[in-house]
Amino acid sequence: MFHRTIAVALCMLSTTADAQDTNGHESQANDSIALFLESIQGEWEAELPVPDDTMLSIRFSVESGPTSNSGVWRTTIKRESAWELHALAYLWCDYTRDWHFAQTLADDVAGDGTLCLLDDDHLRADWLANSPDGTPNHRFLDMLRTEDSLRFIVLDASDPSNKNAVLDVSYTRRLPDAPLYFAATVDGNSDIWVFTDGESRRLTTDPGLDNWPVPSPDGRWVAFQSQRDGSYDIFVMPSDGSAPPRKLASGPSHDGLPVWSPDSSEIAFFSNRGLPEPEPRTLPGHIYRVSLDGTGLKRLTDEPMGSTVGPSSWSPDGRSLLLSRRNEETGLDIYRLDLETGTEHRLTRSPEDEYGAQYSPDGSRITYYLETDEHCDVAISDYEGTERTVLTNDPGWHYVQGWSPDGAWVAVLSYSPDYTESTSRAIHVKSGQLVTTAVVPGAREFRWGN
Numbered sequence: 001m002f003h004r005t006i007a008v009a010l011c012m013l014s015t016t017a018d019a020q021d022t023n024g025h026e027s028q029a030n031d032s033i034a035l036f037l038e039s040i041q042g043e044w045e046a047e048l049p050v051p052d053d054t055m056l057s058i059r060f061s062v063e064s065g066p067t068s069n070s071g072v073w074r075t076t077i078k079r080e081s082a083w084e085l086h087a088l089a090y091l092w093c094d095y096t097r098d099w100h101f102a103q104t105l106a107d108d109v110a111g112d113g114t115l116c117l118l119d120d121d122h123l124r125a126d127w128l129a130n131s132p133d134g135t136p137n138h139r140f141l142d143m144l145r146t147e148d149s150l151r152f153i154v155l156d157a158s159d160p161s162n163k164n165a166v167l168d169v170s171y172t173r174r175l176p177d178a179p180l181y182f183a184a185t186v187d188g189n190s191d192i193w194v195f196t197d198g199e200s201r202r203l204t205t206d207p208g209l210d211n212w213p214v215p216s217p218d219g220r221w222v223a224f225q226s227q228r229d230g231s232y233d234i235f236v237m238p239s240d241g242s243a244p245p246r247k248l249a250s251g252p253s254h255d256g257l258p259v260w261s262p263d264s265s266e267i268a269f270f271s272n273r274g275l276p277e278p279e280p281r282t283l284p285g286h287i288y289r290v291s292l293d294g295t296g297l298k299r300l301t302d303e304p305m306g307s308t309v310g311p312s313s314w315s316p317d318g319r320s321l322l323l324s325r326r327n328e329e330t331g332l333d334i335y336r337l338d339l340e341t342g343t344e345h346r347l348t349r350s351p352e353d354e355y356g357a358q359y360s361p362d363g364s365r366i367t368y369y370l371e372t373d374e375h376c377d378v379a380i381s382d383y384e385g386t387e388r389t390v391l392t393n394d395p396g397w398h399y400v401q402g403w404s405p406d407g408a409w410v411a412v413l414s415y416s417p418d419y420t421e422s423t424s425r426a427i428h429v430k431s432g433q434l435v436t437t438a439v440v441p442g443a444r445e446f447r448w449g450n
Contacts, residue, residue, distance in 0.1 A: 034068035036145075039431040041071075042408060044150055044171035059083065059174065145431075149173075173428055173435055176404040179239070179449040180411070181222055182424070183211040184440050192224050193440065194241075194449075200440045203241035212257065215239055215449035216264040221292070222449075223248075223258035223267055232256045234269050236292065239449060249290050249297055254283060259311045262318050266291055268300070268311045275304060287311050287323060287337070302342065309355045311337075316363040324355035334368060334385060347385030354379070356400060361407045367391070367400045378412055380429065391427050401446035411437070411446040 045059040057078035065071045077086045144151040149170040179196040191204045192213045204210045208228025215222050216239070223236050226245070232254045235245035249255055253273035260267060272278065272285035284304040290297045300321070309332060310323025321337045325344075332353040335344045347366075348354040357368035363383065370379040370390065376397040381388040391410065392398040397419065401411035409426045416422075424437045424446060437446070 037062070037069065037071045038064070040145060040150060041430060042428060043174035045174050046169050046171040048169055058086075060171075173433055175426055175435060175437065176406060176409060176448060178405050179215070180437065181213040181215050181239075181447050181449055182443045183213060183224075183445045184443040186440060186442070192222065193443070194222075194239075195437070200443075201241075203237070204245065210235075212445050214258050214260060214447050216260045217262055217450060218264040219450040220264065223260065225256040225258065234258050234267065236267075248292075248294050249288070254285070255288075257308060257311060259314050259321065261289075261314050262316050264292070266296075268314060268321055270305070270308050270310060282306070283308055287321065300337065300339065300342070301344075310335075312355070312357050312368075313359045313366070315359050316361065322357040322359065322366065324357070332371075334366070348381075350388075358400060358402055360403050361405060365407075367403070367410050369399055371397075375417070378410065378427065380410070391429070391432060402448060404448050405450050409448075411448065413444050413446065 041062045041064065043059060043061045045057070047055045048058055049055060058075065059078075060073055060075045063072045063074070075086045076083045078084075144153070149172050151168070151170045153168050179194050181192065181194050183190060184193050184200075185191075186202070189205075189207060190209045190211055191202050191206075192210050193200055193202050195201075203222070204224075204226075206226070206228045208226055210224055210226045210228065213222050213224040220239055221236050222239050223234060224245075225232050226235050227233075228235075229247070231252060233250065234248045234255050236248060237243060237245040248267065249269075249271075251273055253271050255269055255271045255273070257270040258267050259269065266289050268287055268289045270285050271288050272283055273288075275284055275286075278284055284306055285308070286304055287300045287310060288297060289300055301323075305323065306326050309325070311321045312324070313322040315321070319339055321339065322334060323337055323344075324332045324334050326332050330349050330351055332355045333349060334347045334354050334357045336347055337344050347357075348368075350370075353369070353371040355369050355371075357366045359366055365380055365382055366385065367378060367380045370377045375395060376399060377393075378391045378398050378400045379388050380391055392412065392414075395417045397415040397417075399413045399415075401413055403410055404426070408430070409428055412425050412427055414423045414425055422442070422444065424443050426435045426437055427433070428435070437443075
């Protein structure tokens, strides 16, 4: 009975914010409902107390429904060590903010995982909003979305005088079930780490400075830059740290900022090889590519870059790289380098410095730094650099680190305005919600693996 109560709680929704009366503007209300449903799409989880004094782990996901003001809800419960589908629901809302739903427990789900909405045996009519005479016969649920959680409050609608919550629980957004690679300085030594299965584990221990880890798209390797042999060089090792790192493209030059090709067979990187000794506080160089076995080294850019601002991302279709160049009028701008023709196409032209651009997993969007003398924000735009949206809106310095494999999240390293404190966070792209990632103190340069 308890599990059924939880399933009902996840599906019977009502909200008082921005309510429209029956004579109000239906289209505006529907737009507001659609935006609200879109903002809570994704996966959520919580630990709930059960009558036998134990905790129940529960997750639910919200997906878009067949109309803009509807959604599909999937609830799973952890039994022993496995997650099992518990219930599915189809939820919709009319312009008066009355929610309607149909739900089925897991035993009633069709073999293909769809809801049997047209079968009266599966509609659970006794769980609908009102009984035939119009009186409420279910618990009333209010749902509040805060900055970092989704709070469910369930009251007993059969007793309006009872204001005590039957259930009051806050769900937090689930981060991707993917390893998170990062650099961290612990006991004075900068090494490569991975956070997986709820724990952080160090992958390198060399006394030289190791940083900028980038996992390969196939999940087998991690590339990083290191000063263990003097100047910066590119190293590659198995993603689980099971074998020592090996160096790519040896030489006395500065080689850094590795970027993987989408098929994990090549790495593009920045290098000042072949150029004269740079002026103080500058490091001009070119972009090169090299095969994973260290062969086939090739320069990709015709004109040197003024500093280490690329490459920053290889497109999922394998055809282009993102980089940045400085212009006198607008500062740093983002460019797309066509790998077949060698031409560079300028994507941004704003007065802020724009760099560190990363392709989304499907290649349709890019996210990047948006920096002035006073602060730095994380921005996102379409493939051509237009339709820009700023994801961060609080003071400080925020640097994008990379996308989650599903494209739903962006990893961000945030510093306080005075640069004395740092926090590793993830931004849910659709809703803008921020979640702090649980890794070791001082962690930086995050990349999700596959």
